[in-house]
Amino acid sequence: MADLTRRSNTAIDHAHSGCCGYPHAIRGEEWDLASTSRVVNALGAVSRIGDLLAEHGARSVLIVTDSGLRGTGMVDHLEASITKQRLAVTVHSAIPANPSTASLDVAAQAARDCRADHIVAFGGGSALDAAKAVALLARTDLSAERLTGDEPIDDVLPIAAIPTTAGTGAETNGFGVMESSDHRKVYIGSDKTVPALVILDAELTTALPAAVTAASGFDAIIHGVESLLSRGATTLSRAFAAESLRLTTAAPVKAVKEPDLETRSRMMTGAHLAGRALTVSGLGLVHGIGHSITATTGTPHGSALAAIAGPALRFGIDAAPASYRELARALSLDVTGTDGADRAVQLIVGIASEIGLPGTAGEVGVSEELIDTIVTKTLDDAVTSNTPRHPSRDELTDLLATNLSTAGERAR
Numbered sequence: 001m002a003d004l005t006r007r008s009n010t011a012i013d014h015a016h017s018g019c020c021g022y023p024h025a026i027r028g029e030e031w032d033l034a035s036t037s038r039v040v041n042a043l044g045a046v047s048r049i050g051d052l053l054a055e056h057g058a059r060s061v062l063i064v065t066d067s068g069l070r071g072t073g074m075v076d077h078l079e080a081s082i083t084k085q086r087l088a089v090t091v092h093s094a095i096p097a098n099p100s101t102a103s104l105d106v107a108a109q110a111a112r113d114c115r116a117d118h119i120v121a122f123g124g125g126s127a128l129d130a131a132k133a134v135a136l137l138a139r140t141d142l143s144a145e146r147l148t149g150d151e152p153i154d155d156v157l158p159i160a161a162i163p164t165t166a167g168t169g170a171e172t173n174g175f176g177v178m179e180s181s182d183h184r185k186v187y188i189g190s191d192k193t194v195p196a197l198v199i200l201d202a203e204l205t206t207a208l209p210a211a212v213t214a215a216s217g218f219d220a221i222i223h224g225v226e227s228l229l230s231r232g233a234t235t236l237s238r239a240f241a242a243e244s245l246r247l248t249t250a251a252p253v254k255a256v257k258e259p260d261l262e263t264r265s266r267m268m269t270g271a272h273l274a275g276r277a278l279t280v281s282g283l284g285l286v287h288g289i290g291h292s293i294t295a296t297t298g299t300p301h302g303s304a305l306a307a308i309a310g311p312a313l314r315f316g317i318d319a320a321p322a323s324y325r326e327l328a329r330a331l332s333l334d335v336t337g338t339d340g341a342d343r344a345v346q347l348i349v350g351i352a353s354e355i356g357l358p359g360t361a362g363e364v365g366v367s368e369e370l371i372d373t374i375v376t377k378t379l380d381d382a383v384t385s386n387t388p389r390h391p392s393r394d395e396l397t398d399l400l401a402t403n404l405s406t407a408g409e410r411a412r
């Protein structure tokens with residue numbers, strides 16, 4: 001499996017678009033791909049989970065989800081499909097947003113108690129990330145605090161991932177993020193925590209509050225954007241990222257304001273493709289700062305990304321003009337002029353504001369006094385290393401300081 005934190009040696013900016021139309025050198029590109037995930041994408045597919053688990057030889061299943069979903073009746077529907085196949089089911093619905101190691105220890109104990117042989121991850125990114133930790137821990141006596149992202153654990157429970165938001169793409173890879181007891185973001189997972197079974201069912205997103213649709217949809221858009229711009233991008237990730245952007249940037253306003261199944265299907269499929277893209281390429285500075293804002297202020301992931309997307313994306317423009325031109329092209333902008341990159345960033349920022357997401361760091365609780373902490377966390381975050389232009393501490397401090405308020409953003 002591709003390493004989220006790896007910096008590829010792919011030449012990122014072979015500006016040959018004039019002669020052949022493809023802006024990157026690919027002679028040195030190497031792939032070594034194995035995929036063992038079965039992905040079922042269909043409206044109503046969640047009803048098939050029982051059959052699919054039975055085919056997998058499951059006998060005792062732990063559903064890992066959050067309490068918000070428990071109340072909607074969607075979990076009951078899921079449970080019914082599984083019990084119909086006479087499999088034992090236990091529901092663990094105590095996964096908080098941005099799961100802490102303590103909450104993961106409780107969930108892992110639930111898996112041990114019911115002798116789970118399969119984990120069903122049902123929910124948004126937090127539930128899917130949590131399920132990966134539970135799958136790792138269930139057959140050990142380890143605490144989640146011991147997970148480091150390079151787990152030497154062999155006996156890992158298989159995961160069936162069913163996203164109920166169109167956003168994180170967490171179903172496409174084995175990575176998860178958790179919050180340590182000292183409030184750092186810690187990456188966990190291995191190639192053994194890649195979900196063996198994925199169900200994409202856009203009908204599951206119809207009951208989402210508009211604010212969640214907006215934040216998770218914007219996350220998917222930034223996955224596509226940062227994947228295209230990443231130093232780790234390859235021909236394969238660009239194919240996924242560009243198509244994901246065509247789907248997700250055409251739909252978010254309608255998905256938030258007057259949702260129908262067509263727009264919800266576009267967001268679900270687009271978010272999945274963006275997940276495929278980022279699994280290969282890694283992400284960049286918007287996620288580096290976004291993670292650090294979330295870890296510092298508790299702001300939800302999608303809102304933290306929106307708050308910093310404009311300045312963080314503009315920061316890299318001069319370092320990778322060909323990649324930004326490709327971004328503009330993926331957004332169906334005219335790229336013949338010199339301002340394609342600026343207009344691409346403007347389009348992304350415009351979507352965030354149209355769907356009601358924050359536009360400055362100040363709006364998500366970042367103050368002058370927190371900047372130093374956020375800068376340190378950003379420079380430590382492995383996702384930052386794939387960004388087209390790596391910021392110095394001073395540059396990052398300046399970037400945050402000038403974007404605390406709308407006045408700062410306008411002054412740029």
Ligand SMILES: [Zn+2]
Nearest residue numbers: 016017019020
């Ligand atoms: Zn060329």
Ligand SMILES: [Zn+2]
Nearest residue numbers: 168219223287
């Ligand atoms: Zn994200």
